Amino acid sequence: MSSFEQFHIDFYQSNYTIEDQEEGCNSYGSDKNPSINKILKFLVAELGINFEHIWQKTLTVLNPMKPADGSIMNETDLTGPMVFCLALGATLLMAGKVHFGYVYGMSAIGCLAMHALLNLMSSQGVSHGCVASVLGYCLLPMVLLSSAAVLFSLQGTPGTVLALFIIGWCSLSASKIFTSALAMEGQQLLIAYPCALLYGLFALLTVF
Amino acid sequence: MAAPGAAGGGRSGAPAAEWGGFEDNMQGGGSAVIDMENMDDTSGSSFEDMGEMHQRMKEEEEEEAEGEAGAGEEEDGEFLGMKGLRGQLGRQVADQMWQVGKRQASRAFSLYANIDILRPYFDVEPVQVRARLLESMIPVKMINFPQKIAGELYGPLMLVFTLVAILLHGMKTSDTIIREGTLMGTAIGTCFGYWLGVSSFMYFLAYLCNAQITMVQMLSLLGYGLFGHCITLFVTYNIHFHSLFYIFWLVVGGLSTLRMVAVLVSRTVGHTQRLILCGTLAALHMLFLLYLHFAYHKVVEGILDTLEGPNVPPFQRVARDIPVVSNAVLNTTAKAIALTL
Numbered sequence: 001m002s003s004f005e006q007f008h009i010d011f012y013q014s015n016y017t018i019e020d021q022e023e024g025c026n027s028y029g030s031d032k033n034p035s036i037n038k039i040l041k042f043l044v045a046e047l048g049i050n051f052e053h054i055w056q057k058t059l060t061v062l063n064p065m066k067p068a069d070g071s072i073m074n075e076t077d078l079t080g081p082m083v084f085c086l087a088l089g090a091t092l093l094m095a096g097k098v099h100f101g102y103v104y105g106m107s108a109i110g111c112l113a114m115h116a117l118l119n120l121m122s123s124q125g126v127s128h129g130c131v132a133s134v135l136g137y138c139l140l141p142m143v144l145l146s147s148a149a150v151l152f153s154l155q156g157t158p159g160t161v162l163a164l165f166i167i168g169w170c171s172l173s174a175s176k177i178f179t180s181a182l183a184m185e186g187q188q189l190l191i192a193y194p195c196a197l198l199y200g201l202f203a204l205l206t207v208f
Numbered sequence: 209m210a211a212p213g214a215a216g217g218g219r220s221g222a223p224a225a226e227w228g229g230f231e232d233n234m235q236g237g238g239s240a241v242i243d244m245e246n247m248d249d250t251s252g253s254s255f256e257d258m259g260e261m262h263q264r265m266k267e268e269e270e271e272e273a274e275g276e277a278g279a280g281e282e283e284d285g286e287f288l289g290m291k292g293l294r295g296q297l298g299r300q301v302a303d304q305m306w307q308v309g310k311r312q313a314s315r316a317f318s319l320y321a322n323i324d325i326l327r328p329y330f331d332v333e334p335v336q337v338r339a340r341l342l343e344s345m346i347p348v349k350m351i352n353f354p355q356k357i358a359g360e361l362y363g364p365l366m367l368v369f370t371l372v373a374i375l376l377h378g379m380k381t382s383d384t385i386i387r388e389g390t391l392m393g394t395a396i397g398t399c400f401g402y403w404l405g406v407s408s409f410m411y412f413l414a415y416l417c418n419a420q421i422t423m424v425q426m427l428s429l430l431g432y433g434l435f436g437h438c439i440t441l442f443v444t445y446n447i448h449f450h451s452l453f454y455i456f457w458l459v460v461g462g463l464s465t466l467r468m469v470a471v472l473v474s475r476t477v478g479h480t481q482r483l484i485l486c487g488t489l490a491a492l493h494m495l496f497l498l499y500l501h502f503a504y505h506k507v508v509e510g511i512l513d514t515l516e517g518p519n520v521p522p523f524q525r526v527a528r529d530i531p532v533v534s535n536a537v538l539n540t541t542a543k544a545i546a547l548t549l
Contacts, residue, residue: 119323120330121362189334190362197369201376208380 054080061137064172068180076129081136084143091146092206099205106205110198111135117194122182130181135198138174141166142199146206154207163203171196269297329361329424337363344432347466351474357425364403364431370438371399378445379504398500403431406492413488417481419472429468430493436464437497444501457497465493 043049057080060068085107089100115131145166148154154163175192179185340363348355375395379386386394404427411426421429440456469486476482 116323117330120327186333190332190337193366194369197366197373200373204373204376204380 048077049079050077053077057137058140060177061140061173064169064176068177075133076127077133078129078136081133081139084136084139087143088139088146088202091143091150095146095150095206097205102205103202106198106201107132107135107139110201114194114198118178118182118191121187121190122184124182126182134174134177134181135195138170138177138195139199139202141169141173142202142206145203149206159207163207167196167199167203170199174199265297265301269294269301326361329359332360332362336360340432341435344435344467345460345463347463348470348474351470353474354420355471355474357421357429357471359422359424360428361424361431364428364434367431367434367438368399368403371434371441372396374438374441374445375399375500375504378441381445382504384504402496403427403434406430406496410485410489410492413485414472414476417476417478417485419476419481419485421472421475429471433464433468433493436460437500440497441500453501457494457501461494461497465490468493 040051043051053075054077057077060066085103089103092099092103111128111132114135115126115128118126118131145154145163148162149159153159171192174195175188178191179188184191336358340358340360372395375398376391378384379391379395384391407423407427407430410430411421411423414421414426440453440460444453444456469490472485472489473482476485
């Protein structure tokens with residue numbers, strides 16, 4: 001495994017992402033427009049937006065039982081989190097609540113607080129970007145909750161149960177990624193609880 | 209006026225020369241070792257000396273600029289847009305000021321804002337946190353021997369945040385409207401204000417009463433005491449019975465208070481001191497729980513009153529009969545105002 005990783009590291013900077021993306025693009029390109037290839041290549045080369053990685057991370061979040069890859073934290077990718085925050089704001093808007101400011105404010109303050117806590121609890125440090133990236137990706141189930149809020153009111157018992165389930169899902173995914181990346185296996189519950197409090201705030205915003 | 213000025217200039221000349229030497233050391237060495245014989249107790253006045261040096265260099269600059277006013281323009285043309293000697297001096301002074309300021313700021317930052325100071329207080333296992341949570345509800349019996357208090361900040365911090373979340377949930381379910389501020393700000397201010405403020409006050413009292421307790425231990429003790437508050441509020445915000453609240457207040461609140469009181473008593477000598485400390489802590493702790501219940505749940509109480517019995521609803525609409533006399537007064541006043549306008 002280590003030799004495989006070393007092999008990857010040798011090629012990572014120069015060839016890996018572009019060739020991988022090109023292969024993906026060619027498989028798309030044969031079906032669709034060749035101009036999509038150019039757009040994707042541009043996104044990867046200039047802006048660092050890699051759709052394969054974004055999709056892999058989204059799948060990791062959606063399946064909390066799947067073991068997380070520690071190398072996820074090596075890339076600070078804020079595209080996915082931004083899209084999910086916008087999606088949350090949009091679904092809240094569809095439910096009649098204009099809370100974009102609250103979403104951004106709570107995300108920012110939550111990232112700062114989690115960054116401080118993780119730096120205090122882990123032996124190796126963690127950067128703001130990584131914390132923001134992980135917390136943003138794990139916000140995806142909350143988007144599902146706010147979509148449900150569009151269809152029916154969450155202020156009864158079923159709504160509360162659903163909200164608690166979604167909060168547990170989000171915090172489990174986030175704590176799983178944090179513990180695998182920061183080597184804090186015995187402390188997953190200790191990290192899950194503050195994540196649950198943060199996502200609980202988002203759930204309060206969605207439910208009420 | 210000239211003599212003191214000259215003397216001041218002469219005085220400033222000598223320390224400026226010393227500080228010039230200090231500057232040479234810092235620039236030439238480039239090492240991280242601080243030369244303590246230059247630092248000593250006057251490091252607080254280094255700003256004033258730097259200010260004097262800066263002033264002196266500015267004055268020199270101005271004199272040179274006046275002398276070279278004519279030549280400077282030619283030099284500007286010769287140096288292809290560079291500002292010549294005056295610009296260089298200004299840049300050097302600015303650079304030096306920036307570097308000295310940055311160095312001192314980073315030194316102060318690494319001393320005071322170093323978050324690693326708190327690192328040992330967050331080194332816990334989940335089992336330990338669970339054990340301490342349960343222990344916070346069990347009063348100790350042995351008060352003749354100082355009881356051990358875990359100096360840990362993770363559990364208390366999470367309990368304070370939990371209390372904030374419970375308060376927010378309670379305020380949202382009861383549709384509480386905060387007129388001057390936000391719900392979140394009120395909840396955070398209340399909970400953190402209580403934890404930090406009462407801990408500081410109790411630490412001050414403990415210092416007066418000669419109790420053996422540190423600030424971190426006080427924070428930890430009071431923080432874990434909030435576990436009872438969390439349980440009580442969580443239950444009574446969802447199940448609305450007055451009598452249930454009072455039972456929880458006495459039993460759960462009382463147990464956590466007794467635990468804190470017993471620990472403090474074991475660490476204090478003297479009856480009067482014990483009485484002062486424990487009476488204050490018990491009063492503040494129990495009254496805070498009462499306050500949290502009653503301050504953030506009024507609308508629910510109003511609804512309960514209307515549901516429970518034939519009480520008068522809180523808002524009653526009574527028809528207002530405006531008497532004829534006041535109507536006439538109103539009309540004449542309106543006419544008078546219209547005339548004046």
